[in-house]
Amino acid sequence: MDISTQELRDEAHRVIGAFAPPRTTGTSGWGQGDDRVSVVAERSEGEAEELAALQRYRAHLVAHDLAWVDGPAEHGGRGLSAEHAEALREVESGYTLPDDSYLRFSVSTLCPTLLTHGTPEQRESLLPQLRSAELVACQLYSEPGAGSDLAGLSTQAVRDGDDWLLTGQKVWSSGAHFSDIGLCIARTNPDVPKHAGLTTFLVDLGSPGVEVRPIRQLTGGASFDEVFLTEVRVPDSARVGDVDGGWSVVVTSLLHERSAIGREVGVDEALVDRLVELARHLADAPDGVPLPLDARTRDDLADVVVRAWAARLTTARYLETDGTPGPELALAKLLTTDLLARMSDVAADLLGAAHVADTGDWGTYAWSELTLGLPGLRVGGGTDEILKNAVGERVLHLPKDAR
Numbered sequence: 001m002d003i004s005t006q007e008l009r010d011e012a013h014r015v016i017g018a019f020a021p022p023r024t025t026g027t028s029g030w031g032q033g034d035d036r037v038s039v040v041a042e043r044s045e046g047e048a049e050e051l052a053a054l055q056r057y058r059a060h061l062v063a064h065d066l067a068w069v070d071g072p073a074e075h076g077g078r079g080l081s082a083e084h085a086e087a088l089r090e091v092e093s094g095y096t097l098p099d100d101s102y103l104r105f106s107v108s109t110l111c112p113t114l115l116t117h118g119t120p121e122q123r124e125s126l127l128p129q130l131r132s133a134e135l136v137a138c139q140l141y142s143e144p145g146a147g148s149d150l151a152g153l154s155t156q157a158v159r160d161g162d163d164w165l166l167t168g169q170k171v172w173s174s175g176a177h178f179s180d181i182g183l184c185i186a187r188t189n190p191d192v193p194k195h196a197g198l199t200t201f202l203v204d205l206g207s208p209g210v211e212v213r214p215i216r217q218l219t220g221g222a223s224f225d226e227v228f229l230t231e232v233r234v235p236d237s238a239r240v241g242d243v244d245g246g247w248s249v250v251v252t253s254l255l256h257e258r259s260a261i262g263r264e265v266g267v268d269e270a271l272v273d274r275l276v277e278l279a280r281h282l283a284d285a286p287d288g289v290p291l292p293l294d295a296r297t298r299d300d301l302a303d304v305v306v307r308a309w310a311a312r313l314t315t316a317r318y319l320e321t322d323g324t325p326g327p328e329l330a331l332a333k334l335l336t337t338d339l340l341a342r343m344s345d346v347a348a349d350l351l352g353a354a355h356v357a358d359t360g361d362w363g364t365y366a367w368s369e370l371t372l373g374l375p376g377l378r379v380g381g382g383t384d385e386i387l388k389n390a391v392g393e394r395v396l397h398l399p400k401d402a403r
Contacts, residue, residue: 005087008069008080012091015064019057020095030277035366037271038219038373051136051178054098058133067131072115076128093270102175106130106137108260110183113253117241122202139257140170140184140203140227141250148386150185151194151247155229157186157201164188164201164239166232172379176212176225179205183253184229189244198246202238203229218372257381258329259318269308271370275343276301278363279350300346307342311335327394330387337378344371 003011061067062076070085071077078084100107111130114123129135146152155168166186176182182203189197205212209232214222241249279297293301315332347367348355358365378384392398 031362035363038369055133062132109256110137112256117249136179138176138179138182140182142172155186157188164234166229170227173225195247200240200246200249201234258333307339330390
């Protein structure tokens with residue numbers, strides 16, 4: 001049944017409002033609640049509880065037919081438009097919900113990738129479980145020796161009857177330590193050009209031969225992992241796409257990943273309010289009367305606001321069309337990291353020594369987590385340099401670098 005986006009918003013408010021309270025906004029909350037400003041889930045403590053809460057929320061959405069409003073009906077979706085999906089996200093932003101970054105790859109990347117490249121059996125069995133969070137997935141792409149040249153990977157997949165044996169090492173795999181499966185790319189043919197001899201597989205991370213080691217980060221969290229594969233047996237039915245055709249699967253998944261990161265610029269806009277609150281808090285006179293912000297601070301804050309709006313509107317324009325996102329979504333990710341870097345710089349300038357030494361004042365030293373997490377964000381989803389190359393070559397059609 002076709003419904004308008006407003007009707008879906010009304011329905012979503014009823015359903016989500018029955019699960020969670022509305023999100024509080026404004027400056028009246030200064031000094032209250034959690035003051036973290038990180039944009040990635042990096043908590044080592046309470047992670048299992050957060051993921052369990054998110055799974056309960058996803059089950060609630062499934063029960064009310066809101067888990068995949070723009071997905072095909074034959075795979076558990078609602079069959080509505082991308083505008084309906086955006087309307088749902090807008091409603092969700094107004095409620096205090098569990099952190100959905102735990103499912104970013106499962107829901108926003110792997111599901112649409114399987115729609116394009118998965119077998120009918122894979123789509124039928126996996127898509128409902130991924131959307132409901134019964135199954136959590138991660139990405140097994142990057143390797144220590146490949147750097148930004150993903151096609152230069154060395155993980156091998158050798159055919160053994162109806163199975164494959166995978167051996168190699170992956171790194172920077174977000175959420176592998178709490179995931180059930182991983183989408184892994186491996187070399188199946190070493191005798192052809194490097195992009196042409198790769199194949200992708202869905203690896204059960206509970207299989208013998210899989211070892212996951214969390215990587216402690218500058219922030220103190222451990223959201224990334226190393227994953228070691230030692231002759232891990234994977235059935236051919238878990239292969240995604242054609243043998244030696246894995247590069248097209250990877251390209252599809254990376255486009256969807258950058259699309260997901262671009263959509264989350266709105267989350268970063270919420271941090272703009274926190275930054276403005278910080279400036280006002282630091283400008284308060286001892287008697288509690290706010291002082292006017294100086295001209296440079298006003299200019300810095302205005303610059304952040306303009307960048308946030310530009311990022312949101314530019315990304316929205318790129319996401320207007322249905323189907324697989326195009327290479328221009330690399331710009332959405334670049335805009336996101338640029339915005340966050342600018343916010344980090346402004347916060348550091350406002351705080352001075354309090355940015356690196358905890359004075360105990362709420363909402364101040366917490367900004368250091370954003371600063372320390374930025375290098376990882378600049379790498380995830382493609383480094384800034386690689387994305388700029390993609391924009392130059394595939395969007396602006398400039399001459400390619402010599403390979």
